Amino acid sequence: DQQVKQNSPSLSVQEGRISILNCDYTNSMFDYFLWYKKYPAEGPTFLISISSIKDKNEDGRFTVFLNKSAKHLSLHIVPSQPGDSAVYFCAARVNNAGNMLTFGGGTRLMVKP
């Protein structure tokens, strides 16, 4: 059973609008969450992260929100740009588990000009 789930396999957004990518998890031991971005023919690259002691982390156009009670996190991209078109993976880590990451299935974001 997947402990980290991204229920939307794809998302299409108009350039300039907000993109919201969602991620749900089941393991209450997860204490750190990351978002990775992946372009075709490349490996995933780290985008932004959040510790479980916070509920928001912002980095430029990217903001991650964490709702621990709902076991839900989301990535907001504002404004969306065509270069943001990629697959986004949510990942989670259990503290003291050797930095092991559990990944969601990914969401393909398409930003239309």
Place this chain on the structure above:
Amino acid sequence: DADVTQTPRNRITKTGKRIMLECSQTKGHDRMYWYRQDPGLGLRLIYYSFDVKDINKGEISDGYSVSRQAQAKFSLSLESAIPNQTALYFCATGDGNNEQFFGPGTRLTVL
């Protein structure tokens, strides 16, 4: 130059063949990981190593083996490839903090 490199980038092989995927890193990290990516399943951990003498099975290690030849090198082997091992394979490194750094991937097709 890339921090994490993988060879080959693409490989087509036949059922029953032995194949090795190689990974090298210049980041100086002790920890290295092998993942496979399948559509809709994200990245799943095959094996990981925290130093040269440390090898651990991940979530889906059956049918795979690894070798940590040096701090900078971590190879993944399929002793007898089967079609359901067709996937994208990624190597990653980490320093024990939170972020992992990924190589460009190897696309493996087993016929």
